[in-house]
Amino acid sequence: MAVPCLKAEDVEIIIPNCKVLGKAMCGGQKKVFPCEINGEKFALKFILLRNLAVDDETEEVDLSEFEEIRARAEREISIMKSVSSHNVIKIGNIDLTGIEYNNQNILYYSEEWIDGEDISTILRRNVTMCNLDVLHLGIDIAKAIDYIWETNNVHRDIKPQNIMKRDCDNSFVLLDLGMAFDLDDKSLTKMGFVPGTKIYFSPEQLDWKRKRDIDFRSDLFSLGMVMYQAITGCHPFYKAGMYDNELFSRIIGDTPISPQAIKQDISKSLNDVIMRLLSKAPNGRYRKCSFLINQLQTLLHELEV
């Protein structure tokens, strides 16, 4: 999926009261510009809906793909509007807007700007995170999952790149609700296609027949993988160069080496929480996010004392 062909000058033409503050970043299907509007910082996100120049050369255009992109963006905005949590990214001052610009059909909207780093950047630099940070990460993202679940949605794409640590208060915030799944709504994904980032899939995400049975416990599994990686420096199932089939079979069937066996200074209780999050069956994880949060808060208190 291509991203829109836009430069900072283009953005300032499209939104006249906007000042682009830095280089654009590309993530997934979006081009993101840090910008200032009316003195406030935002992340301005652009999605390419349709490249009309390319379409002209094509005889038949599959419009369903564009409709799906639009529906997904609408869903993302709708969830952001309905979830009010410090741990979930918020919508900014520009709602979802569609324009035609330079032969491109583009959607754009703004999100709150977060000064900080994502977990994958932190892990690239430091390899691991300390027990205390991992506990805070677990608590904050469990809260985010809980808020999203309260709106009957599942995030489905929890991974280090989608979690940021704020500079201002060290809290963690969950980004990119573009893959979120509304249990009451129609499915936006094609039969057999499993959305999300494959190395952070839950076992039930890999079983497309159970796709509509997925609940927040699938996100808890992905959170378990992120916590495992953050504390040990290794992914519980994935090794570089591994083929999809092997990865999926390990996610479905293998019990990973316990974090404590990799790094001895991990507390047994935290080790057990992570291993429980990685239970193959959703019923082996936590039936309420609050149970996980309480357990992590108790561990945090013990560690701080």
Add this chain to the structure above:
Amino acid sequence: MSLYAQHGYGKAAKIEKGIEKKLLSGIILSPKAEKPEKIIEFIQQLKKSHGEIDILFDPQFYFSAFSGELSEGKLNQYPYYISGITRAKLSVPSNIHMYAEEVIRYQQNLDVDKLVSPTILFDDFNGKQSQIAISLAYESISLSDDDMLISLCINENAFRNTEAMNEFLDVISLLDVRGFYLIIERSNNNAKETLLDVNILTNIMRFCYTLATINEFEVILGYTDLLAIPLTITGISATASGWHNGMKMFSEENFHPSTGGRRPRKRYTSSKLLSSILILPEMTTIAGLGKLSDIMSETEYDRLLLPSPGDTVWSDEISCLHNWNVLKDLIDEIESYTTIGEKLDHVTDMILMANKLYRILNARVPFENKSSNSHLNIWLPAISEFRNQIGE
């Protein structure tokens, strides 16, 4: 973990005595055994004299969906009870709502501590009946904010299918309720109540463990008796047993008219053998060998059997109180260990000791099948497999 009385016909003063002797922490009432006005009176009486007792009312709705000629007892005097509900009727969502509503509303007018949802018996976690049971649970939850136990009545054979059991657990572990009242239906009411297939027992343990320990639900197991010993390990909150075989083991066959037969022979529950044995001739033979003290459970009722068990009047009431006393002592002993690993070790040791005792006695005591140690040879591998599965 606590012991509850499984109420049934002929309660006399057994329950009050069991409570006074601090053997029982709760009671599961059976409307089949008591008229509505008598149930109300009994609840009021218990509330007045033993306010601390947990009182549950099992609506026995599963009975409505049993087929064939039934012995309904007093059930047809209850306003929510409908005889002979067919599968077709259970397939209609508005009917499910109506059935749940009638059962829940009836209990809301009783002075019970928790509501128990209606359910139907099923023998396949993937089957239509299990889906109806889940629908009854959802409907019940939607009707009341009160503390509720979802009742489940599951035939033992359902537990052969581990994958289907797991998927069922995925669904029910998300129910926002206080807990579950679980009944395991036995396919054969003449079977030894403690004897199950290894795979079935392992999966029942896993089922209880997932609900009680992992997901922190209150789990009350009805009609359990000595099977409570391996199941106590799983973290369940309570187990229930009564005075007749039909209250120690649940079977649909017990709800069909009796074909007659003689009164059951008197039995003695031995905490050392983890089994119940016949007073005549098994216990008297053991007494003749001078081994009586090896198998006795050290309850206050033991003295009634001394010096010669065969000459004793071992009434139904004494037999019941003794059985509850043994169950309570065994449960307390297992519960005195903190971790599940320690509990597994302790129960394994108890079984090994019982087997050792059986080996000594087997050569000279003619144990009938129900008194034998065949169940212990199932419990051991089931506990071992359960231990492997939970990584203890």
